[in-house]
Amino acid sequence: MSEGKVKGWRLLKDSLARRSMFILTLVPGLIVALMIFGLLLRSKSILAVKSVSHLLFSTAWHPLRGEFGLLAFITGTLWVTFVAMVIAVPISLLTAIYLSEYAPRVVREVARPIVDLLAGLPSVVYGVWGVLMVVPFVANQLAPLFGTKSSGYSILAGGIVLAIMVFPTIIHVSLEVFTSIPHSLREASLSLGATRWETVKHVVLRKGGQGIIAAMVLGVSRAFGETMAVLMVVGNIPRVPKSIFAGGYPLPALIANNYGEMMSVPLYDSALMLASLVLLLVVLVFNVLARIILVRAERKAE
Amino acid sequence: MSAGAVFQKNRRRWEEGFFRFLMYASTLIVVGSLLLILVTIIWKGLPSLSLSMITQVPKGGYYLGKEGGILNAIVGSLYLAGGATLLAIVLSLPVVLYLNLYTRKYSPLANFVRFSFDVLWGIPSIVYGAFGFVIMVFLGLRTSLLAGIITVALLEFPIMSRAMDEVVRLVPRDLKDASYSLGATKLETALKVIIRQSLPGIVTGVLIAFGRGIGDAASVLFTAGFTDRIPTSLGQPAATLPLAIFFQLGTPYPEVRQRAYASAAVLTILILIISLVSRYLVRRYTKHSVT
Secondary structure (H helix, E strand, O other): OHHHHHHHHHHHHHHHHHHHHHHHHOHHHHHHHHHHHHHHHHOHHHHHHOOHHHHHHOOOEEHHHOEEOOHHHHHHHHHHHHHHHHHHHHHHHHHHHHHHHHOOHHHHHHHHHHHHHHHHOOHHHHHHHHHHHHHHHHHHHHHHHOOOOOOOOOHHHHHHHHHHHHHHHHHHHHHHHHHOOOHHHHHHHHHOOOOHHHHHHHHHHHHOHHHHHHHHHHHHHHHHHOOHHHHHHOEOOOOOOOOOOOOEOOHHHHHHHOOOOOOOOOOHHHHHHHHHHHHHHHHHHHHHHHHHHHHHHHHHHO | OOHHHHHHHHHHHHHHHHHHHHHHHHHHHHHHHHHHHHHHHHHHHHHHOOHHHHHOOOOOOHHHOOOOOOHHHHHHHHHHHHHHHHHHHHHHHHHHHHHHHOOOOOOHHHHHHHHHHHHHHHOOHHHHHHHHHHHHHHHOOOOOHHHHHHHHHHHHHHHHHHHHHHHHOOOOHHHHHHHHHOOOOHHHHHHHHHHHHOHHHHHHHHHHHHHHHHHOOOOOOOOOOOOOOOOOOOOOOOOOHHHHHHHHHOOOOHHHHHHHHHHHHHHHHHHHHHHHHHHHHHHHHHHHOOO
């Protein structure tokens, strides 16, 4: 009879495990919801006294006087992200095309860990490198070249550092998109006498168009939220930047820089939580959008 | 061949060459920037790295250029990332096993969970930090090792799960069927067949997440605090290596900034070791895999 007991015990264990695993499986979705809810809850006290339009579209940032306009920070984020994407998109796409369409196997196998490593480096390390190389480069080489002066701690420096950090995201996603395009299509194009590049232009880029957009959107959202590296090189001046050689103050840097003071000034913590919420919502929309595009493209390919 | 056709052919050849050149240049920039970063950090950092830096905690006035080291931050980071990784394993492994054992390939639940992981993966670490702060206030915790561990575990959760899911997915169906046909329950199959079969891949996922945890600064800014001592309990604040780098770089003293470079070199070497080990495991794993 002990055999029956053993069997019963095994089945019980199995069903207990199944149930607890099922509950844990719901956690990831729950975390997203909890994040929105929690940050909303903490930013309620500022939303109660200030209108959303004032918070988002005013440039007046004087926490001690109770003015919490986020516009300078939002434009700072947009500028840095824009500069980063202008640099990163062409370079990453061309690299991805090279790796998927031209490169010999060996090169591909060497390039993959390099791209992974680039993605795995901590952002503080990027920041230190930015301070060591990019900031002086902007101050001493680029600014004089364009006939202006700059301390180097600027939107441009932030954009350059950020661009390198975004490379892996765009390369990775677009490589996946390119490899999902059937080989027969390329061969058809080549057999009609098209050159390699013409095949890329008319077949690969056209077929993978949506996927490329998704890759760029993911890159933007990665750039949008990057904190430490940008914070270290961008200057942190709470004004709407006038040029890319001027300093800026992106939203994530604002949050990171003021965690110490936020509890001692009324509404300050609430304003920072609101800033985090804005960041979360923007990134969430971008991510969901990109993933939907990618899932669709994948289904189509199958 | 008419002159027009020749021209056309030349133009096509020229275009091919032009774009090929751009591609080489771009790839060179991507690879070159990694090398440039590594070389710069190590070149600048190693000369100011001394034994006392990695074996001592900061003494009084360390941030003014006096004696001491960053052992507090190194140990703090290891504790923090270690604890967070353990917690993340407890969360990730069951979810990944459930996805691959109990759900069909494109079931709505599996799709939803994988989608959530993708979305969580894209959320910036500063937002995890802010969320960790919200949790901390909600639970009535102070800035402490524990609060930091919870926050970083949440950050690592999607990273680890996605990496694990990728390898557990590759376990052949036949293997599971063979296990079931011998009378094993799904739980037994999970523990004795699937985990064993994909162990190197699982370890790789754990290492990737650990590396991310050890290098992240923005998420622990709010939650772990910073201290010159090595924490002896979960309730005490903990220093972290990335924040130590950040603070040292922020001082106006050249000697202290030098130490920031040295600390950055320490962190970079740590990350390099972690990624080399996981590379090695991936290679070993793919050699033995069936597919």
